[in-house]
Amino acid sequence: MDKTCVANVGVVISVRGSVVDIVFEERLPPIHSLLHALQGKIAIEVLAQLDAHRLRGIALTPTQGLARGMLVEDTGGSLQAPVGKGILSRMFDVFGNAIDRQEAPVDIQWRTIHHAPPALARRSTKSEMFETGIKVIDVLLPLERGGKAGLFGGAGVGKTVLLTEMIHNMVSQHAGVSIFCGIGERCREGEELYREMKTAGVLENMVMVFGQMNEPPGARFRVGHTALTMAEYFRDDEHRDVLLLVDNIFRFIQAGMEVSGLMGQMPARLGYQPTMGTELSQLEERIANTDSGAITSIQAVYVPADDFTDPAAVHTFSHLSASIVLSRKRASEGLYPAIDPLQSGSKMATPGVVGKRHYALAQEIRRTLAQYAELRDIIAMLGMEQLSTEDHKVVNRARRLERFLTQPFFTTEQFTGLQGKLVSLSDSLDGCERILRDEFTDYPESMFYMIGTIEEAKEKYKAEAKYQVAENHADSTHEA
Secondary structure, eight states: OOHHHHTOEEEEEEEETTEEEEEOSSOOOOTTEEEEETTTTEEEEEEEEOSSSEEEEEESSOOTTOOTTOEEEEEEEEOEEEESGGGTTOEEOTTSOBOSSSOOOOSOEEEESOOOOOOGGGBOOOOOEEOOSOHHHHHHSOEETTOEEEEEEOTTSSHHHHHHHHHHHHHHHOOSEEEEEEESOOHHHHHHHHHHHHHHTOGGGEEEEEEOTTSOHHHHHHHHHHHHHHHHHHHHTSOOOEEEEEEOHHHHHHHHHHHHHHTTOOOOGGGOOTTHHHHHHHHHTTSOBBSSOBEEEEEEEEOGGGOTTSHHHHHHHTTOSEEEEBOHHHHHTTOSSOBOTTTOEETTOSHHHHOHHHHHHHHHHHHHHHHHHHHHHHHHHHOGGGSOHHHHHHHHHHHHHHHHTOOOOGGGHHHHOOOOOOOOHHHHHHHHHHHHTTTTTTSOGGGGTTOSSTHHHHHHHHHHHHHHHHHHHHHHHHHO
16 A cells, blocks of 8 residues: 555544544545545545545444544545455455455455446447246346346345346356345345355356445445446456346445435435436446446346335336336236236347347237236126137136246245246247147146246146046046
């Protein structure tokens, strides 16, 4: 460290929760500088310069023990994150400290977490599809390589389960690196994820960064930037594709709101910070597809009170190339993954990107499901008997499609007892096409529930038929 930087010392003049005001007589540190107090136990990031000698910072650690008159040291730089091959299969906090109870990583460098997004000249303009192995996503909401997809939903509809399933599926078909960033989520989830990934044997190509909900807002606000700095290293230096999973982007906005409130800024609509759009853009614009590699991001977005007009959800929507909306109604019907295909959408679902056959099929599936949604009110009031023959067919197709688009997950095997399935895009399209052609009108709807490919429905049907024949034979023998 530079001696002149270390010599720059200030004095604390006020401490209000996480907000610390400091006076520097010599030289005022620039915005985003990292300051240390109590021999490095307390870290403070500069967020505002109040005048020529005073600044206001937010503590990234608890401020117990910090008092007026204490000395604060300027580190001469900003918050830094570790990068390099040594960070793979490890778990870190916002400061880059290993939190997996193992030795500190070796073979690493340190880089500042504040970077500008890649220049437009370096960005790739090619649109490629990113296969996940999950039927409903690949068919109706194709993800973009180097794009951003959002998982929207209230509490308990399956956002984290879907994220962990995607990590599982990426390992088999995705030779890159997965980086999981937990922002303001439960400590239990981080520990469970670590164990699951270790059991699945996918940890060696994965990095985890956590800023948990019990940490100060400053740490939760910066943990996303730490994870992005690691992702940028793998993309730009090692030219590898990176899958960045963020759980939960709403908690990043919430941490920014807390920081803004503590800093004394006037809140905007619904109590959010006035700078929310800028803060989210600074984070999201760094997730990009360049000539050297791509960072593909899948972000869980908690929707407060299931209200999609909330400013946090609206601002996040504007950055995404695909939005996957999870519905409580579908979850209550047991249709998992509980994705609402009519509310969800993807910019990739165009004939030029996915091909004419895929596009036409996806449109027909949406049309069938939309017609069924309209007919539901009639069915509820008057029953199926009042429907025309054509409407009967639509309802039968839609109900079979809904069940075919469910899928058993690898991550929930221990709870459901059903073996996880990974389905290729061609198999998914083939199954949907055959259902739309009325090939399976004689099959009960239950045959399509929680299966992989359409061939499994045939096997289930044959097994059921054999069982019925055996049962009838046993009954007739018994009567005789």
